[in-house]
Amino acid sequence: MASLVFVILGALGAAALGLLAGALVNTLADRVVGVDEPIWSASQCRKCLEPLAPASPLALGELVNRRVCAACGQPTSRRRPLTQLALALWLPAALWRAYTTPTLGGLPAWALFALAALAGVALAFIFIVDLEHRLIFDLSIFPLLVVILAAVGLFDRPRLVTLALAAALSGLIFLLFYGLGWLLYRQEALGFGDVKLALLLGALVGWPGLVTALFATAILAAVLSLLLLASGSVERRAFIPFGVFMTLGAAFALLAAPLPW
Ligand SMILES: [Zn+2]
Structure with a gap:
């Protein structure tokens, strides 16, 4: 029983760490400026290139409520929530594999x-x-x-x-x-x-x-x-x-x- 609690706490901790890591990866990736024309970074709307409003670091909600560009209404990509979700699953999986x-x-x-x-x-x-x-x-x-x-x-x-x-x-x-x-x-x-x-x-x-x-x-x-x-x-x-x-x-x-x- 005690070991089951330990496993659950470990998995939850790793998932929380994954959410944090996902927020970090999203922030870094949003800052990357491309070299192809038109010059674009993910902090801008893909369609009209207007800067997007700052978003919550916890992006999972965007899976349901997608962000839209305030200027033209274009929805943003699902990359931010998907990255966070992927890493929130990856870290518990990594923990599992490392220990078992x-x-x-x-x-x-x-x-x-x-x-x-x-x-x-x-x-x-x-x-x-x-x-x-x-x-x-x-x-x-x-x-x-x-x-x-x-x-x-x-x-x-x-x-x-x-x-x-x-x-x-x-x-x-x-x-x-x-x-x-x-x-x-x-x-x-x-x-x-x-x-x-x-x-x-x-x-x-x-x-x-x-x-x-x-x-x-x-x-x-x-x-x-x-x-x-x-x-x-x-x-x-x-x-x-x-x-x-x-x-x-x-x-x-x-x-x-x-x-x-
Ligand atoms: Zn736009």
Whole structure:
């Protein structure tokens, strides 16, 4: 009985932390200014570019009551509530996995939870910015990569080699795709940000989690591309932000494959 209370309190605490993390990710993502014309940030209306009124940090209510632009009446995207919801579910899931499932590395459970939680926050931010702006910032990749490698190096040095190899392999695979894209289309079919993101993907899911992540990425990308093509809303050569699928693939592997640290 006491342990059940402990589990429930842990899950609620993690969910509350997820709401906070979601608010932080939303605030940061709203500040990102794109490079495509018209220059836009998510703090502006997508249609008329007027600044949106400040919103409550707790965005879940927007799932039902969508915000609308005061100037033109255009509803805002559901990204804010969905991000908060996703992280409020992700953190309890990370806690659950850290404390209950066997892992491949030697990190203590609290460190596993911290890494898995951070991974979810970073992946959510990368997903949003790639989706909204087709940008992947080095700052959303390399600090987490360094933290993962440092944590594994501290607790389980032999594991560091395996993890670094998984990161390098993942980077090489996407570098190959990047090169192929150039050869086939004579333009950047895959952004170089995706190649850098692949390094983080490898360190996040390790080996053999990388296989799971790559399969999930490929299947998601194929299904969604086919749906978009069938609906006629994209051209065949349209640029699809691939980082969106990579982050989803990584999140799937973190939930489905053994934690690699
Ligand atoms: Zn508007």
